[in-house]
Amino acid sequence: MTWTPYHGDSYLDLSAVDAFCTSLAAALPGWVTLTEVGRSRHDRPLWLLTLSRTGGVLSERPAFWLDAGTHAAELTGVMAALYAVSRWAEALAAGDATTCAWFSTHAVYVMPCISPDGFDAMCSGAPFLRSTLRPPKPGAVRSGLEPRDMDGDGAVRWMRWRHPAGPFVADPDLPLYMRPRTLDDDPGDAWFVCDEGEFIAWDGVAWKRASREFSVDLNRNFPGSWAPFSMFDMDGGAFAMSEPESRAVVDAFAARPTIGSGLSHHTYTGCLLTQPYRLDSPLSQADQDLMHHLATGAVEGTSYPVTKVVPDFTYDPKRAIVGVWADTMATLFGVPGYTLELWNPFAAAGLQIDKPLDFFMKPDPVRMRQLFAHFFSEGESTTAWRAFDHPQLGPVELGGIDYLRTIRNPPESLLAGECEAGFRVAERLRRALPEVRASVRQWRHGDATVVEVALENVGYLPTSGLALGAQLQATPALSVTVRCGEGASVVSGTSAVELGHLEGWGQALVGSARSAIYPSLPVQGHRAGARFVIEGAGPVVIDWIAGRAGHGTLTLDLATEEAHP
Numbered sequence: 075m076t077w078t079p080y081h082g083d084s085y086l087d088l089s090a091v092d093a094f095c096t097s098l099a100a101a102l103p104g105w106v107t108l109t110e111v112g113r114s115r116h117d118r119p120l121w122l123l124t125l126s127r128t129g130g131v132l133s134e135r136p137a138f139w140l141d142a143g144t145h146a147a148e149l150t151g152v153m154a155a156l157y158a159v160s161r162w163a164e165a166l167a168a169g170d171a172t173t174c175a176w177f178s179t180h181a182v183y184v185m186p187c188i189s190p191d192g193f194d195a196m197c198s199g200a201p202f203l204r205s206t207l208r209p210p211k212p213g214a215v216r217s218g219l220e221p222r223d224m225d226g227d228g229a230v231r232w233m234r235w236r237h238p239a240g241p242f243v244a245d246p247d248l249p250l251y252m253r254p255r256t257l258d259d260d261p262g263d264a265w266f267v268c269d270e271g272e273f274i275a276w277d278g279v280a281w282k283r284a285s286r287e288f289s290v291d292l293n294r295n296f297p298g299s300w301a302p303f304s305m306f307d308m309d310g311g312a313f314a315m316s317e318p319e320s321r322a323v324v325d326a327f328a329a330r331p332t333i334g335s336g337l338s339h340h341t342y343t344g345c346l347l348t349q350p351y352r353l354d355s356p357l358s359q360a361d362q363d364l365m366h367h368l369a370t371g372a373v374e375g376t377s378y379p380v381t382k383v384v385p386d387f388t389y390d391p392k393r394a395i396v397g398v399w400a401d402t403m404a405t406l407f408g409v410p411g412y413t414l415e416l417w418n419p420f421a422a423a424g425l426q427i428d429k430p431l432d433f434f435m436k437p438d439p440v441r442m443r444q445l446f447a448h449f450f451s452e453g454e455s456t457t458a459w460r461a462f463d464h465p466q467l468g469p470v471e472l473g474g475i476d477y478l479r480t481i482r483n484p485p486e487s488l489l490a491g492e493c494e495a496g497f498r499v500a501e502r503l504r505r506a507l508p509e510v511r512a513s514v515r516q517w518r519h520g521d522a523t524v525v526e527v528a529l530e531n532v533g534y535l536p537t538s539g540l541a542l543g544a545q546l547q548a549t550p551a552l553s554v555t556v557r558c559g560e561g562a563s564v565v566s567g568t569s570a571v572e573l574g575h576l577e578g579w580g581q582a583l584v585g586s587a588r589s590a591i592y593p594s595l596p597v598q599g600h601r602a603g604a605r606f607v608i609e610g611a612g613p614v615v616i617d618w619i620a621g622r623a624g625h626g627t628l629t630l631d632l633a634t635e636e637a638h639p
């Protein structure tokens with residue numbers, strides 16, 4: 075199977091996404107490993123791509139995590155993940171020296187589609203669904219309007235019919251836009267508008283919507299601050315990681331304790347979300363500052379602002395957002411993990427919306443009309459109202475914008491640009507990883523040799539990911555262990571030493587080096603060392619572990635002659 079890089083020219087369906095992954099692993103066996111890290115509710119494989127030079131222990135290399143497709147309709151995220159993988163894989167295949175060197179000592183883990191069941195349904199024209207195909211609770215009775223493609227045109231659009239109780243009025247100049255009704259409007263001009271669909275378990279009278287069939291929101295099912303949740307007729311699952319997909323993500327992440335930064339692709343609104351997720355965040359102000367600083371650097375050259383979830387991306391600041399994957403990365407694993415909300419349909423329509431969530435809750439009709447006018451002018455993404463004989467309602471009209479490729483995701487013509495912007499963010503987060511270098515010196519002291527091992531972190535992030543990571547159990551602390559050959563032994567102290575985590579230069583920028591007027595050195599610093607007194611001769615192996623900066627090994631031959639440090 076030949077592998078074709080993905081450049082964002084069109085949306086791929088699930089079989090094409092799977093083919094991309096399997097063919098890439100087959101085409102670049104020296105650089106790419108494909109692992110099934112779980113099965114979806116409908117028994118589809120949950121794929122994890124590992125980009126790193128194969129051979130050796132990949133799980134000991136510092137790594138960047140990228141995922142997408144938690145939300146089924148957010149196709150752009152999946153495409154942007156494949157785009158990023160393609161950019162890296164093409165550079166590796168071409169033998170680009172810098173890329174090859176980096177991927178020889180580091181790894182990138184990519185989970186391109188966390189909810190393949192939902193993604194496949196969305197690609198097949200199913201009604202909007204949040205994440206997976208988790209069925210309603212046994213015995214749940216659902217009745218009311220169920221979204222459905224009634225005329226078989228491959229999409230669930232809108233449906234409208236005239237009625238004096240209707241809350242909408244047609245806009246004479248903008249055919250698809252239905253404006254809010256006013257008290258001055260003629261009741262004869264009023265319409266009901268809803269999803270295209272039919273009434274299930276209908277009493278023949280009531281016009282009300284059915285509860286969602288697939289209501290789980292996977293991004294409320296992760297263990298970070300999980301609590302029972304419901305909003306917009308969606309829920310966070312029965313308990314944290316009750317869903318096979320979220321459990322597989324957490325297990326895959328936890329099994330790779332050298333992941334130092336992470337990015338989770340979503341849509342829409344076009345922003346990079348950062349901490350805090352709630353007012354009583356377990357992250358210190360210093361960690362929040364570090365994440366904000368890194369985010370600001372990561373979005374450089376893109377149109378994405380950095381947005382703090384609290385207070386700027388929350389429906390209700392008094393209600394904590396629970397069970398979010400990016401928050402789980404930060405608060406339970408101590409890894410700076412972000413949600414990237416790709417695609418800003420408002421900006422595409424020439425609108426500046428400072429607080430998108432306010433726009434969802436209280437949409438301004440003037441700006442709403444502008445949004446419609448833009449997508450209507452695009453033409454291909456809209457279908458004009460047309461008559462349809464509804465089996466329950468009689469004559470209605472069907473029509474509307476292609477929501478999946480206007481609001482939720484960009485039209486295909488703008489997809490590549492969005493993927494490229496996402497790739498820039500991923501690139502910066504990849505370059506921010508902690509990066510530990512080890513050096514060793516030795517000198518004779520009487521009959522023994524003193525071996526001094528120094529570890530230093532030259533990376534942006536600390537070896538603990540975030541400072542909080544040093545207090546959690548998700549990654550090992552720094553340690554140095556000396557293994558002597560037959561003819562030598564450690565004669566003073568122990569052969570293994572535990573050291574504190576090492577800071578990164580990013581921390582200095584939000585801490586000790588915050589001001590050029592008052593520059594100073596940090597309290598903890600980026601270097602640490604250990605000394606061993608060894609008698610004898612021959613080779614000595616030094617193993618070091620540096621948390622999320624990975625593992626390393628040094629070897630040296632003990633000096634037999636007098637030398638000065």
Ligand SMILES: [Zn+2]
Nearest residue numbers: 145148340341
């Ligand atoms: Zn999402």
